[in-house]
C-alpha cells in the first residue's frame with residue numbers, strides 16, 4: 001500500500017514559482033492497477049518522479065507499507081520505473097539491460113541468468129536476447145523496458161505513458177499484455193496516461209488529475225458513469241450538461257427539476273450544494289429519444305449523424321441548449337428520423353449525475 | 358515554387374576569390390614543405406630530385422631521437438593527467454546541482470585559452486625556478502606539469518560536450534535499478550563517455566606535442582622537445598632535415614585530429 005499524503009511540489013521560487021502538485025492525497029492498494037489520468041502538464045510525471053525519488057516534494061509524505069519512502073535514495077527504493085522514453089542502456093544487449101537491476105542488487109550470477117531468461121520469456125523476447133537495444137523495434141524496446149523494470153521484482157512498478165510511442169495495433173496488444181503481466185506478477189502498477197480509453201480499459205482504479213490536483217478517484221465505471229465534477233465529465237467521454245434546480249438531496253440520491261419543468265431523480269456527487277442551481281451531467285448513450293410530449297425535455301431534432309456503430313441525434317431543446325443522444329445501430333432498428341422533427345429527450349431515474357461544481 | 362532564402366554569404370561578390378586565397382595561404386606552404394622534405398638537395402629552396410635522404414638523416418640523428426622520445430613522454434603523461442582532471446571538472450560542472458561559483462570554475466578551467474601563453478610561460482618559469490632552488494629537482498616533471506595545465510581545457514571541452522549531450526534519464530534509469538551513484542558512473546556514464554574522453558586525450562596530446570612557448574621557457578638545459586629542437590636548429594644552419602621532421606609531425610597530428618573528429622561526432 002502506497003500512501004501519498006498532502007504531497008505538494010513547487011518548482012522555482014518567487015514570481016516564477018510553479019505549483020506542479022497541490023496537496024495530492026491518494027492511497028494505492030497492494031496489487032492494484034492504478035492509473036493517473038489527466039491532460040498534458042497536469043503533474044502526472046512529477047507525481048511518479050516523487051515516488052521514484054527523482055523529485056523531492058516541497059511538502060508532504062510518501063510511505064510504502066508504512067515505511068517512509070522520501071528518506072530513501074532512488075536506488076534504495078523497491079520501486080522501478082518504465083520511462084516514457086524507455087531509457088534502455090545503448091551500450092548493453094537486451095539481456096544485459098534486463099539483468100542490470102538484479103546485478104546491482106548483488107544477486108548471484110546464475111540467479112541473474114535464470115531470471116533474465118524468465119523475463120525474456122514473459123515478454124516474448126527470448127530470440128532477441130543478444131541484440132543491441134538500437135537494433136530492435138519500438139514495440140520490442142518497450143517490452144525490454146518492461147522486463148528490465150520487472151526483473152528485480154519491485155513492490156511497485158511505475159509506468160510513464162509506456163504505450164504512447166506505439167502505433168494503434170501494437171498499443172492494443174501491449175495493453176492486454178500489460179494487464180496479463182500485472183495479474184501474473186501480482187505487482188502494484190501505477191500507470192500514467194492521458195488517453196482516457198486506455199485508462200478505462202486497463203485500470204482497477206483511476207485518479208483523474210488536473211492542474212496538479214486529483215479531481216476524482218474511482219473505478220473506471222464510477223468515473224465514467226458518475227463523474228463528480230465538470231472537468232472529469234468533460235475530460236472522459238462525451239457529456240451533456242443541463243442546468244437544473246436541486247430540490248432535495250439525501251446521500252447520493254437527489255431530486256432535481258429540469259429547465260423544462262420536469263422533475264427527475266438523479267445521483268449526487270459527494271460534497272457540493274444542498275439546494276439551488278446545479279449542473280446535471282448525462283452521457284449521450286444513457287439518454288433516448290421519445291415522441292414529443294412523452295419525454296423530459298422537448299425540442300427539435302437538428303442533426304442526425306451516422307457513425308456506423310451508432311448514430312448521434314442532436315436535439316435543440318426548447319428550454320435552450322443542445323442535447324446529444326447516442327444510439328447503437330442495429331439493422332432491425334433502422335427507424336427514420338429526419339432533422340426538423342419534434343422530439344423529446346428522456347432518461348431514466350438515477351441516470352443523471354449532479355456535479356459538485 | 359519560389360523558395361525564400363536566408364542570408365547566403367556564398368553569394369557575396371568576391372566570396373570565392375577570398376576563400377580560395379585563404380586556402381592557398383593556409384595550405385600552399387604546407388604542401389611545399391611536404392614536397393621539399395623529399396628533396397635530394399642540401400639546399401632548402403633548390404629542387405634536385407626525389408629522395409628519402411633527410412628522413413634517414415633525421416632518424417639517425419641522436420638529438421632528434423632524444424627529443425622525440427622526450428616529446429612523446431611529456432605529451433603522454435601530460436595528456437593523461439589533463440584528461441583525468443578534465444573528466445572530474447566536467448562532471449562537477451554538469452552532473453551536480455548548480456552551485457555558487459560554477460561559472461567562475463568553468464572560466465578558471467578554461468583560463469589557458471584566454472591568458473596569453475607567454476604570460477603563463479613567464480609565470481611558470483618564475484614559479485618553477487623557486488621550486489628548483491628549494492628542492493634541487495631539475496627533471497622532466499616541470500614540463501609534464503606545465504603541459505598538463507594548459508592541456509586541461511582541450512581535454513575538458515569534448516568531455517563536457519559529451520556529458521551534456523547524454524540522456525540524463527539513462528542515469529536515472531540506472532539509479533532506479535538499484536545502482537549506487539558510483540555504479541551509475543562506472544556502468545552507465547563512463548561507457549558512454551569514452552569517445553569524449555579519448556577525443557579529449559588525443560587533442561591534449563597533439564596540443565602538448567607541438568607546444569613551443571611554454572616549453573622554451575620552462576625547460577632546463579638538455580630538455581629539448583621536438584619543436585624546441587627544431588627552433589634551435591633554425592637559428593643555425595637550416596637543413597632540409599627540418600622539413601622531414603615537420604612532415605612527420607604533421608602526419609601524426611593529422612591522424613590524431615582526424616581520430617578526434619571521428620570520435621566526437623554526434624552519435625546517430
Ligand SMILES: Nc1ncnc2c1ncn2[C@@H]1O[C@H](COP(=O)(O)OP(=O)(O)OP(=O)(O)O)[C@@H](O)[C@H]1O
Pocket residue numbers: 011012018020038039040041042043044045046047194
Ligand atoms: N524541473 C521542472 N522545473 C519547472 N517546472 C517543471 C519541472 N518539471 C515539470 N515542471 C512543470 O510541472 C508541470 C507538470 O509537469 P509534468 O511533467 O508532471 O506533466 P505531465 O502531467 O506528466 O504532462 P505530460 O502528459 O505532458 O507528460 C508542467 O507544467 C511542467 O512544465
Ligand SMILES: [Mg+2]
Pocket residue numbers: 044045046160
Ligand atoms: Mg509526463
